[in-house]
Structure formats: C-alpha cells, structure tokens
Amino acid sequence: MDSHNTLDAIVIGAGSAGLSCAYKLDEGGSTFALISDTLGGRIDYDSTGKVNFGAYFVMSNYGNAAKLVSRRTRINPLSCRFHDGKGESFTTLSMHTLKRSPGFAAFGISMAQFMRHYSQFKKNCEVMSHREAMELDPFILRLYTEPASSFIARHHLGSVAEDYVSKFSYACTGADMDQITALDFCNVSQGLIVPIHRFEFDAEAHRKRLGDRFVEDSVVAHREENGLHIVTTASGREYVGKTVVFATPAVVTAQFLDVGDIRQSCQLYVEHVRGTIRKDLSAQDMNLFPFTSPIIFTAVQDDGTYLVYSREPEIDLAALFTEFELIQRREWEKAMYVTGRAYVEQQYGPTTFVAGDHNGLGLEPTAISGVYAANQILNAVGLHANRFLTSSANNEK
Template sequence: AQEYFSVISGHTLKLLPEFLRFFVAMQEFKRHYEPYKERCLRMTQRAALEADPYMAELFQKPARQFIQEKHYERVAADYIGKFSYACTGVSTDQITALDFLNVSMGILVPIHQFRFDEVATRARLGSHFIEDEIVAIDSQPEAISLKGASGNTYLAENIVVATPASVTQKLLGLAEIREACQLYVTHVKAQLKGSLSRYELNLFSPTSEIILTALQWDGSYLLYSRTKEADLNQVCDSFSVLRTVDWEKAMYVMGRAYMEQRLNDRMYIAGDHNGLGLEPTAISGMYAARQILAKN
C-alpha cells in the first residue's frame, strides 16, 4: 500500500537524525561543488573533475551507493529520492551521485525561473542570426564546413555544438553518450484523489509510473509520468485531457559516458551532457566562449 505524508509531519521528525546526516553530506558537497563550477569556466569538465578526487569519485559512483555510505536511506526513499525522481524521471539506482547531489541542491537553495525572449534575442543578433538545420559538419585544415538542410554551406573558424546529446553524437560521430529518460506530460482538468487534492505538488516514488502532479494557476494540473500510457486514474477521481507532450529523449541522465567538451582547437561542445541541469549547461557554454575569445 502507498504511504502518504507531507513534508513537515510527524514522519519527518522521526527521521530527524537521517535528515541531519543528509544536510551534513550536502554541506560537504557544496564545499567542493562551488570551486568545481569555477574551474569549469576555465578548463574542461574532465580536468575540473580530476583536480578534485572527491568530485571525480562522485561522477563514477551510483547515487544509491552514496546514500548508503552516508546512512540516510530512509530519508532518500521517502523524501529526497522523490524530489530527484521528479527532476530526472529515474531512480537513484540509475544516476550518478554527482547528478543526485546537484539535483538535491534544489531542496536547500532557492529555485528561480526565467523566460527566454526569442524575439529580443533575434533582434539583437540581427543579420548574424541564420536559421537552418545543420545536417553535416566537416572539419578541414582551413575552416570548418557546415552543411545545411537548405542546401547552403557555411564556413566557420570556430563552432560550438550546443544540441541535444543524440544530435551531437550523430553530427560528430561520437561513440557513446549517456542514456536518456522518457517523460510524458499530460495537462488535465481533474479532481485528484483524496488527500492529493490538498496539495499544489505531489511527488511519488520511482515505483510509481506517475512522477508528480502540479497544480497550475487556473486550477488545472500537469501530470508527469515515465510511461506513455500511464493510468491517470491512479491519481485522479475524474479528468479531461487538455494537451499532452511526449519527450522520448527528455534528459540524458543514465550511464557513465563522458562527452568531451573540446574536440580540437576550433570545435567545442556545450550542454548538460556530463552533468544534469541548466547551470552546468550555461557554464559549459561560457567555457567554450572564453576559449574562443582568448584566441583574439
């Protein structure tokens, strides 16, 4: 049978010693992670990991093993693991300790939202913005040639490939990348079951195909699941579907494959291919930009 409890409850108090061990582990991680991010601005992630054995070990270690070593298994199962599942779509058996701890930071530090203004960005770039689909990349001694689906060919001194991992793999002929999880989002007008209707956000354990329910401003809900045909009656007394979105390759979170950021002196890769999240993505882009600007 499913067990339900809120974040602040008697259940929480019973696990207070484990919560303390979790917070101690997170403080240790933060002391290493902040300098790691700074290093990633000026060197590859591989070099940044090798500079700190603690971080290098986290990249290889399964999250489940880390949790066991730090002795907060019940807190992970009942609380932290559910938050991680909501963020990644997979269990702690399937991700690295580094990704798990990075995601867990969202419990301790503020989470911000931002809106990408596509119109303003296009206007700022002006004639420098070219819209095309690149289907092939060929690095020659004199220049890098990019073939577009339009039939046009573009020449560049330097390029940054900032595409989803599977696209990057195909364009550059990479041997191995991390495996992707699948996420399926259903927007519904619904009456949630029982106590689920009392909360804006409900998180579930990885044994559930339903990952989370999130109340929206208009009273509707977003339901996230890891299977395409998830039975929404598990969480809804009644519902009507407004829209569905399928992400067959949502996030590349499984495995230990490492994607090099610098293929040569002119070709760079940016993205969250080696570490999950928007922040690692942005930092990898800044690293590539700094390397290119340093040549001028």
C-alpha cells in the same frame, strides 16, 4: 548573412548551452551564427507561452542559466506530498518528517559539504574543461564515478533518501538511484536546500537580442576544409567558421562527431490536465512518487491546472483526478542523458567544441559548458586573454 563571410564561431543548437555560448561570444566581441531548429531547446513552452513542457524550475544558485530566464513563482518545498506508490503518503510538515530529523541532519551535513565543493567546481568549469575541473577535486571526481545509491549508503541517508530525496531526484531525472551518478543526485538535491522557482523564457527577447545572428534552421552537414568549418543547413545555406560548437543533444552531436559512447537518455511524458485532483493529492504544490511508480510527479500551475510527468506513455489519469480533461501532451523521447558511465569530452581538435548535458544534466551545468566553449574560442581567435587558459590545457586536447 553572407555565407562567404568567415565567422569566428558557428554555434549549433540554441538551448541553454548554445545560448549561453552565444552571449559569452557576444560579450567578447566575437562574430558568430547561432543555428538551431528551436530557440530554447528543452525549455519548451506551448503556443500560449504559459505552459512549459520542458525544464521546470531554476535554483537560486543558477548564476549562468539565470541570465537566460526570469524567475516566476517560487515552488514551496513545504507544500509537497510524498507517496510510497502503494496508497500511503505524507507531507513535508508531518510527524513522519519529524521522526526523520536525524536523517535530515545527515542529509544537511552531506549537502553542505557537497555545495562547498560544487560551487568552486562550477566556477572552474567556466575556464577549464569539466574533466580538468573534476581532476582538480577528488571529492567531485568520486561523485562522478559512483552511483547515487552508493553515496546514499556512504552518508547513511537511508530512510530520508528513500522517503524524500530520491523522490525529488526521480522528479528531476526520471531515473533510479542505481542509474544516476552521485554527482547528478547531489546536484539536483540542492533543489531541496536552496529556493527554487518556476521561470519565464522570453523567446522574443532572445530573438531581438541575437538579431540576424540567430538562424532558425536545421544543420544537416558539417565538414572541415583548410582549417575552416563549413556547416550546411536544411535550407541549403552554408556557413563558414574558424571554430564550431555542437550545443546539440548528445544523440545529435554523436551524428556529427565521433564522441564515443554517450550516456543513455530517459523518456518523459508531460500531460497538461484541467481537473479535480483526488483529495489525498490536493492542496500540495507537488506530489512526488517513487521510482516504482510510472507517474513521477504532479505540479499545480498558477491557473489551477496541473502538469503530470510520467515515464510511461500510458498512465491512468483517473488514479489522480476524479474528473479531468487532457489539454495537451508532450513526449520527450530523449529527455535527459542520465544513465551510464560514458563521458563526452568538450573539445575535439583545436577548433571543435561540444557543449550540453552529455555528462551532467540541468540548465546551469549546460549553460556553464556553453560559457566554457565560448571562453576557449575567444582565447583561440585572440579576442580575449583568459588568464586561466594555459597552453598546456590547449595542447592536451
């Protein structure tokens, strides 16, 4: 690619946000370079392409992220075992669950209400900023400003939350109910309502589709000159764009742009283990643990091996397996930006955009943030008349 060509956009980072942004720009006929040191970001397969150490599942209502991956094995919520962290456990289909029926009814009602609002909110977020979409719906805004624990109390979810939902939420966020927002809690809890699947991410197909517009390199500097963005990579190349999208993890984005405070990230450790799981943990797709346990969850893979997720670097695998061999291990120093109330805007000046999981986690919210940035760019460079974009929305930034 000729560094003297001025591109419509430079997209930095090829995770779910950057890829979704790139494909939307492509659809709109825009020229771009997608520069990233990895393809897939926190979708992270090992060299065999069979073990995913990053994002684990997609939900059936992931419309945008579904364009990046293909669904594989369905995860059966009826095949889960929930542990209290003190040696007691119960399965989804059990007397314990039956006794919680009134609590499950309350959970179902609150989630039905949430999903009605959230489905419209997601659509809005493709064409207006996350902040504008929240301000349009006080129900969603409230969820962003209150902790999950307060939502749980408000909806009388008590023991159902403690025994089941908070464990699933811990598996998705690595965090406790006081740390995460009610919006993240409700978002991930949809995984207990709608079908969820493990998925395949075909990196080669993405490379082929993007061609030389994908640049495997690390961005080391960004500056603005005469209204243009100049991005320098570790290999010393320069790219010039009319607009730029930082689709990088929050901590990286904050190095390039003054985005203010960012939410704190959790640490996760994923161990790939071959072994014989202990009897009280066997025959279940997933074993889910409470926040008091450093082990978050175990998940059996198609070949009978296991992934074990934890929030501490040293865990006792002998507590889970009678015999085992550790095949591989992956450390996520910054896994997900889930705690705190900081908020990152999606636009800084007329031509600088931010996408990613700064304000909400998961493949779908990040994909939507990428689509939004692309829609703004297509509008800004005059390639695409988006009827939802008003001049007031642009002027406000």
